[in-house]
Amino acid sequence: MTKSEVKLLGAWPSPFVMRARIALNIKSVSYEFLEETFQPKSQLLLDSNPVYKKVPVLINQDKPICESLIIVQYVDDVWSSGPSILPSEPYDRAIARFWATYLDDKWYPTLRSVRGAKGEDERKKLIKEVGEGLTLLEDALNKISRGKDFFGGDQIGYLDIAFGCFLGWLRVTESLTGVKLLDQVKTPCLAKWAERFCAHGAVKDVMPQTEKLVEFAKMLMAKMAASTPN
Amino acid sequence: MAANGEEVKLLGVAASTFVCRVQLGLNLKGVEYKFVEQDLENKSEELLKYNPIHKKVPVLVHNERPISESLVILEYIDDTWKVNPFLPAEPYQRAMARFWAKFIDDKVLLASWTSVFSNDEKEREKNIRESDEALKFLEDELKGKFFGGEEIGFVDIAAVYIAFWVPLIQDIGGLQLLTNEKFPKLYNWSQEFLNHPIVKETMPPRDPLFAFFKARYDNLIASE
Numbered sequence: 221m222t223k224s225e226v227k228l229l230g231a232w233p234s235p236f237v238m239r240a241r242i243a244l245n246i247k248s249v250s251y252e253f254l255e256e257t258f259q260p261k262s263q264l265l266l267d268s269n270p271v272y273k274k275v276p277v278l279i280n281q282d283k284p285i286c287e288s289l290i291i292v293q294y295v296d297d298v299w300s301s302g303p304s305i306l307p308s309e310p311y312d313r314a315i316a317r318f319w320a321t322y323l324d325d326k327w328y329p330t331l332r333s334v335r336g337a338k339g340e341d342e343r344k345k346l347i348k349e350v351g352e353g354l355t356l357l358e359d360a361l362n363k364i365s366r367g368k369d370f371f372g373g374d375q376i377g378y379l380d381i382a383f384g385c386f387l388g389w390l391r392v393t394e395s396l397t398g399v400k401l402l403d404q405v406k407t408p409c410l411a412k413w414a415e416r417f418c419a420h421g422a423v424k425d426v427m428p429q430t431e432k433l434v435e436f437a438k439m440l441m442a443k444m445a446a447s448t449p450n
Numbered sequence: 451m452a453a454n455g456e457e458v459k460l461l462g463v464a465a466s467t468f469v470c471r472v473q474l475g476l477n478l479k480g481v482e483y484k485f486v487e488q489d490l491e492n493k494s495e496e497l498l499k500y501n502p503i504h505k506k507v508p509v510l511v512h513n514e515r516p517i518s519e520s521l522v523i524l525e526y527i528d529d530t531w532k533v534n535p536f537l538p539a540e541p542y543q544r545a546m547a548r549f550w551a552k553f554i555d556d557k558v559l560l561a562s563w564t565s566v567f568s569n570d571e572k573e574r575e576k577n578i579r580e581s582d583e584a585l586k587f588l589e590d591e592l593k594g595k596f597f598g599g600e601e602i603g604f605v606d607i608a609a610v611y612i613a614f615w616v617p618l619i620q621d622i623g624g625l626q627l628l629t630n631e632k633f634p635k636l637y638n639w640s641q642e643f644l645n646h647p648i649v650k651e652t653m654p655p656r657d658p659l660f661a662f663f664k665a666r667y668d669n670l671i672a673s674e
Contacts, residue, residue: 297541310529317522
C-alpha cells in the first residue's frame with residue numbers, strides 16, 4: 221500500500237487523534253498525517269466528516285472513517301495480519317469496549333470540565349470524581365491484565381489505547397490544579413502502566429509533551445476568558 | 451437454562467429502548483434467555499452486583515458474566531452467536547454500521563426526547579431542529595429496505611427507538627418528528643421494521659408505555 225493511500229486528518233493536541241495514530245503504528249501502516257488547520261475548518265474535514273466536522277478522520281483509499289474508537293477497530297479489521305488490538309475472546313472484548321465507553325462518556329468529560337470549573341468547590345468536586353474514576357480503572361487494570369504489563373496483556377490493546385491517550389491531558393490537569401491524581405500511592409498499578417504505555421514504541425512519538433499541552437491549554441483558557449462576557 | 455447448557459439472563463424494563471435493542475438482538479439470533487424485570491426505583495441486589503458502575507439496565511448475564519451498555523452487548527451477542535450476523539463482514543461497512551449506531555445515540559436520542567420532555571419552550575424548539583437535522587442524515591443514509599440491506603442489521607436494531615419510541619412520544623408532545631412527508635424513506639423503513647415478525651413479537655405493548663410516558667409528560671408540563 222503506497223503512503224498516500226492512507227491519510228489521517230488530525231491535530232497534535234487531540235487524544236482522540238492519538239488513538240488512531242497508535243493503532244496505525246501498532247500495525248506498522250505508513251500514512252500521511254495531515255494537521256488540521258481549524259479556524260476555519262478545512263474543506264477536507266468538512267467533506268470527509270460532514271456529520272461531526274471533527275478530527276480524527278482516517279481516509280483509506282479515499283474512504284473516510286470517523287470517530288476514534290471506530291477507526292481503531294477498523295484498523296484492527298483491515299490490517300488483520302499485524303498484532304491484534306481487540307482481545308480475541310468475546311467477553312474480553314465486551315469488557316474492553318465497556319471501559320472505553322465509560323472513559324469517553326463519563327471520565328474524560330469530567331476531566332475536561334475541571335479546567336472550566338467555576339470556583340474552588342466545583343473544582344474540588346470534579347477532581348474527586350476524576351480520582352474515583354481512576355480508582356475504578358486501577359481495579360479494572362488489576363482484573364483485566366491478569367498480572368501482565370497492559371490491559372491488552374503482553375502488548376498494548378484497545379483499552380490501553382482508549383485510556384492511555386488521555387495521559388497527556390491528565391498530566392496537564394495535575395499541573396494546573398497542583399493535585400496529583402495518578403500516583404504510586406493511590407493508583408500504583410496505573411502509575412506503572414502509564415510509564416510503560418508512554419515508553420512504548422507505538423506511543424512515544426505521538427504522545428505530545430506535557431509542557432506543550434500545558435501551554436496549549438493556557439492559550440485555550442485565555443481565549444475562553446476573552447470571549448466570555450463579564 | 452437453555453437447551454445447550456448456556457445460561458442467558460437479561461436484566462431490564464419494558465419501557466427502555468436500550469433494553470429492547472438487546473431483546474431484539476437475542477430474538478433475531480434465536481437465543482433463549484430469561485428476562486428479569488427490574489424496579490428502577492428500588493434497585494435489586496442483582497442489578498447492583500452486575501452493574502455496580504452505572505446501576506442501569508440493560509445488563510446481559512451470560513453464564514454468570516455480566517455485560518452492560520446496549521451497543522457493547524449487541525457486539526457481544528454478534529461475536530458469540532454466529533447465526534444471522536448483525537455487523538457486515540467487510541471492514542469499511544462494519545465501521546459505517548458502528549458509526550451510524552453511535553450517531554443514533556449521540557444525535558438522535560437526546561434531541562428527539564428533549565423536543566418533547568422539556569418544560570422550556572426554547573429548549574424544545576432547539577431540540578426539534580437538532581432532531582430534524584439528525585433524522586435527515588439517516589434519511590440520506592438509508593439505501594435499501596433496511597440499514598443492514600435486505601436483512602435487519604446492527605443499525606436497524608439500534609434504531610428501534612426511531613421506529614417505536616419516536617412515534618409514541620411525538621403523539622404525546624403533539625409534534626411531527628417522524629412523518630412520511632418529512633422523511634419518506636425513514637418512515638417506510640419504520641413500517642417495514644415494525645412489521646418484521648421477530649420485531650413485532652419483541653416490541654412492548656404500546657398502550658401501557660404510552661400511558662407511562664404521558665403521565666411523565668403531564669407532570670413536566672404542569673411544572674412549566
